[in-house]
Amino acid sequence: MTATAETLAAPLPAPEPQRQVRWEPWALGxxxxxxxxxxxxxxxxxxxxxxxxxxxxxxxxxxWKAFFFGSSDAxxxxxxxxxxxSLWLMSLSxxxxxLNSWAMLVPQALLGVGSVALLWGxxxxxxxxxxxxLAGLVLALTPVAALMFRFNNPDALLVLLMIAAVWAMMxxxxxxxxxxxxxxxxxxxxxxxxKQLQVMLVVPPLALTYLIAGPPKxxxxxxxxxxxxxxxxxxxxxxxxxxxxxxxxxxxxxxGSQNNxxxxxxxxxxxxxxxxxxxxGSVGGxxxxxxGDAAAGAAAGGFPGMGEAAxxxxxxxMAPGGAAGGGMWGSTGxxxxxxSAQGGQIAWLIPAALILLVAGIVLRGRAPRADTQxxxxxxxxxxxxxxxxxxxxxxxxxxxxxxxxxAPAIAALIGSGSVVAWxxxxxxxxxxxxxxxxxATVAMAWVLLGRSPSFVPWLRWTILVVGIVSAVAVLMxxxxxxxxxxxxxxxxxxTGLAGPTAYAxxxxxxxxxxxxxxxxxxxxxxxxxxxxxxGGFGGFGGTADGGNRRTDGAGTGMPGxxxxxxxxxxxxxxxxxxxTPTADGTRGAMGGGVGGLLQGSTPGAAVVSALxxxxxxxxxxxxxxxxxxxxxxxxxxxxxxMAIGGFNGSDPSPTLAQFQQYVAEGxxxxxxxxxxxxxxxxxxxxxxxxxxxxxxxxxxxxxDGVTLYDLTVAG
Numbered sequence: 001m002t003a004t005a006e007t008l009a010a011p012l013p014a015p016e017p018q019r020q021v022r023w024e025p026w027a028l029g030x031x032x033x034x035x036x037x038x039x040x041x042x043x044x045x046x047x048x049x050x051x052x053x054x055x056x057x058x059x060x061x062x063x064w065k066a067f068f069f070g071s072s073d074a075x076x077x078x079x080x081x082x083x084x085x086s087l088w089l090m091s092l093s094x095x096x097x098x099l100n101s102w103a104m105l106v107p108q109a110l111l112g113v114g115s116v117a118l119l120w121g122x123x124x125x126x127x128x129x130x131x132x133x134l135a136g137l138v139l140a141l142t143p144v145a146a147l148m149f150r151f152n153n154p155d156a157l158l159v160l161l162m163i164a165a166v167w168a169m170m171x172x173x174x175x176x177x178x179x180x181x182x183x184x185x186x187x188x189x190x191x192x193x194x195k196q197l198q199v200m201l202v203v204p205p206l207a208l209t210y211l212i213a214g215p216p217k218x219x220x221x222x223x224x225x226x227x228x229x230x231x232x233x234x235x236x237x238x239x240x241x242x243x244x245x246x247x248x249x250x251x252x253x254x255x256g257s258q259n260n261x262x263x264x265x266x267x268x269x270x271x272x273x274x275x276x277x278x279x280x281g282s283v284g285g286x287x288x289x290x291x292g293d294a295a296a297g298a299a300a301g302g303f304p305g306m307g308e309a310a311x312x313x314x315x316x317x318m319a320p321g322g323a324a325g326g327g328m329w330g331s332t333g334x335x336x337x338x339x340s341a342q343g344g345q346i347a348w349l350i351p352a353a354l355i356l357l358v359a360g361i362v363l364r365g366r367a368p369r370a371d372t373q374x375x376x377x378x379x380x381x382x383x384x385x386x387x388x389x390x391x392x393x394x395x396x397x398x399x400x401x402x403x404x405x406x407a408p409a410i411a412a413l414i415g416s417g418s419v420v421a422w423x424x425x426x427x428x429x430x431x432x433x434x435x436x437x438x439x440a441t442v443a444m445a446w447v448l449l450g451r452s453p454s455f456v457p458w459l460r461w462t463i464l465v466v467g468i469v470s471a472v473a474v475l476m477x478x479x480x481x482x483x484x485x486x487x488x489x490x491x492x493x494x495t496g497l498a499g500p501t502a503y504a505x506x507x508x509x510x511x512x513x514x515x516x517x518x519x520x521x522x523x524x525x526x527x528x529x530x531x532x533x534x535g536g537f538g539g540f541g542g543t544a545d546g547g548n549r550r551t552d553g554a555g556t557g558m559p560g561x562x563x564x565x566x567x568x569x570x571x572x573x574x575x576x577x578x579x580t581p582t583a584d585g586t587r588g589a590m591g592g593g594v595g596g597l598l599q600g601s602t603p604g605a606a607v608v609s610a611l612x613x614x615x616x617x618x619x620x621x622x623x624x625x626x627x628x629x630x631x632x633x634x635x636x637x638x639x640x641x642m643a644i645g646g647f648n649g650s651d652p653s654p655t656l657a658q659f660q661q662y663v664a665e666g667x668x669x670x671x672x673x674x675x676x677x678x679x680x681x682x683x684x685x686x687x688x689x690x691x692x693x694x695x696x697x698x699x700x701x702x703x704d705g706v707t708l709y710d711l712t713v714a715g
Contacts, residue, residue, distance in 0.1 A: 051600025060091030081256030112149025135415025143519035176215035185231025205382030356417025441466030479682030601632030604704035
C-alpha cells in the first residue's frame with residue numbers, strides 16, 4: 001500500500017474535529033446573529049402570512065381546547081389539516097404578546113436560528129469548525145429556508161426536529177447508548193405531530209445509518225432501533241390516542257378527513273394519498289373534473305357557470321408553464337427539483353452535494369465500520385436521496401416550498417464533503433472532484449439565474465468567471481498549498497453561495513402571503529400551484545404579466561387575473577361576494593375581499609363592523625365556505641368564524657342538518673357568500689347544500705362588495 005493510499009484509508013485524527021480554533025466563536029456569533037437579523041428583518045410586512053394557519057393561531061391563543069386540537073376557530077368547528085405542534089409555539093407567543101404578525105412569526109424565525117445552530121454543532125462535532133460554519137451558512141442562505149423560517153407554515157419546526165433527530169443519531173453512533181436512540185424516536189414523533197408522515201422520510205436513513213455504523217453488535221443494534229420506534233410511538237401516539245378516543249360530538253371535526261378521523265387524515269390526505277395522488281377531498285387530480293363542477297359552483301354562491309371552470313381547472317388540464325398535459329401540481333420525474341418552480345428554491349448546490357457525498361464516502365472507505373464521519377455522510381446522503389426522490393415522483397399535492405426539507409442535508413454535505421476533500425487535496429482525483437463540483441455549481445447558477453434575466457443580470461457572468469477560475473485553480477497543487485489557498489477558498493464559496501444569497505435577499509425584502517409561496521424573483525415558466533405560468537390560468541396571485549411577485553400573496557408565477565369561476569366573470573365583471581381586481585390583477589376572490597381557495601379574505605371596515613355587531617351573542621359571528629375565506633374575517637374581528645368544509649371546502653362538516661340547527665339556535669349571525677371551491681376529489685362535502693339552502697331561505701345584502709346573508713332574519 002502506498003503512502004497516499006494509507007493516508008486515505010486511515011481515519012482523520014480524532015481530536016481535530018473537537019478542537020476549537022481561535023476565530024470560531026466570533027465566526028459563529030456572526031453567523032447566528034446575522035441569521036437572526038436576516039430572518040426577523042421586516043417580518044411584519046407579511047401580515048398574517050398564511051392566514052389559514054394564522055386563524056388557528058388566533059383561536060389557540062384564546063381557547064385551550066382550540067390550542068390542543070389545532071382548531072381553525074375558537075368555537076372549535078373544525079381543525080386545520082395538520083397536527084398542531086407548530087401552532088402551539090405561535091399561539092403561546094400570541095397569548096403573551098398579543099395578536100399581531102410579529103408575535104406569530106418571530107418564533108418561526110427563532111426556529112430558523114436554532115436550526116442553523118444545531119446543524120453547525122452536528123457537523124462541527126465530526127468534521128471541525130470550518131465544516132460546521134459552512135454547513136450553517138449554506139442552510140441560512142438557502143432561498144426556500146429564508147422563506148419558510150419567516151412564514152407560519154409547519155415546515156420551520158419540522159426542519160429543526162429532523163436536524164435534531166440526526167444529531168441524536170450521530171451521538172448514538174459515537175457511543176452506542178440506547179438513550180440517544182430513544183431521543184431520535186422522540187424527535188421523529190414530535191415531527192409527526194408537526195407535519196405527520198413527512199417526517200417519516202428521514203426515518204429509513206436514520207435506521208439504516210445505525211444498522212451500518214452503530215457500535216454494538218447487530219442484535220443489540222436492532223433492539224435499540226425498536227427502542228427508537230417506541231420513543232416515536234409514545235411521543236406521537238399520545239396525542240393521536242386522545243383525539244381518537246375523545247367523543248366526536250365534543251371536539252372539532254378533523255379537517256382534511258371525510259370521516260372525522262385523525263387516522264384517516266394521516267394515512268389518506270396527508271399520507272399515502274400524497275404519493276399516489278388519490279387524496280380524497282383535494283382539489284388536485286383528474287377525479288374532480290366534472291364531479292366538482294356543481295359543488296364548486298354552488299360553493300361560490302350558486303352562480304351559473306363558475307363550477308364548470310373550477311372543475312375543469314382542478315382536472316389537471318395544465319402543466320407548468322401552461323403546457324398541456326400533466327397534473328396540476330406539475331410533472332413528476334427525476335428532473336422535477338431542477339424545474340422552474342423548484343430550481344431557484346433549492347437546486348443550486350444539489351449536484352455539488354451529491355458529488356461530495358460520493359467523494360466523502362470513498363475517502364472514508366477503509367475506516368472502521370463505526371466511523372462517525374462515514375456515518376455522517378450516510379445519514380445526510382440518504383436523507384437527500386430518499387426525500388429528493390420522493391418529492392420528484394410523488395403524484396399528489398406538491399408545492400415548491402416543501403423542498404426546505406432538503407436544505408439541511410444539502411448544507412451538511414457541502415460543509416463536511418468540501419472540508420474532507422480539501423484536506424486530501426494533494427491527491428489528484430480529489431482535486432478533480434473539487435473542480436467538477438465547482439463546475440457543476442457554476443452550471444446550475446447559470447441555468448437558474450438565466451430564468452430571471454432581469455434579476456441582477458451581472459451576477460450570472462460574475463459567477464461564471466469566478467467559478468471557472470476557482471475550478472482551474474483547485475487543480476493546481478501549488479496554488480492550493482500556498483498563500484493563494486485562501487483566495488481559492490473564498491472564490492469557491494462565492495461561486496456556491498452568490499446565487500442563493502441573491503435569491504435569499506430578494507425573499508427577505510419581499511412580503512409573502514397566501515397558501516402557496518415561493519422564494520426569489522420571478523422566473524420564466526415557474527408555478528407554485530394549479531394553473532400554469534405565462535399563458536396559463538393564473539389567478540392565484542402573481543403579477544399581471546405572469547411574474548412571481550409575492551406582495552399580493554400567492555407567488556405562483558402565474559398571471560394575476562383570476563380564472564373564470566374564482567371571483568371574476570368573463571369580461572372582468574365581479575361575481576357577488578367577490579371584489580374587483582386592481583389594475584395589476586392582484587385582487588379578486590383569490591386574493592382579497594371574500595378570499596378563496598388559496599388566499600385569505602381581506603374584509604373592509606364596513607364588513608368588520610357588521611360582523612362585530614352584537615358579536616358576543618353568537619357562537620360564530622359568521623360562516624364562510626373554506627378556511628381561507630373564513631380566516632380573514634376571524635382575524636379582523638378576533639371572533640370565531642365557521643369554516644364550512646375546511647381548507648378546500650370539501651369536508652362534510654357541518655352537515656346541512658347541523659348547520660340548520662345552529663341557525664335555528666341563533667349561533668351563527670351571517671353567511672358570507674363566495675369563498676372556497678366547495679368540491680374535491682371524491683369528496684362528500686356539504687358546502688353545496690348549505691350554500692343552496694341559505695340562498696333560498698335568506699336575503700342577501702352587499703357590504704363593501706361582499707355578499708352577506710343575515711341568518712337571524714328569514715328571507
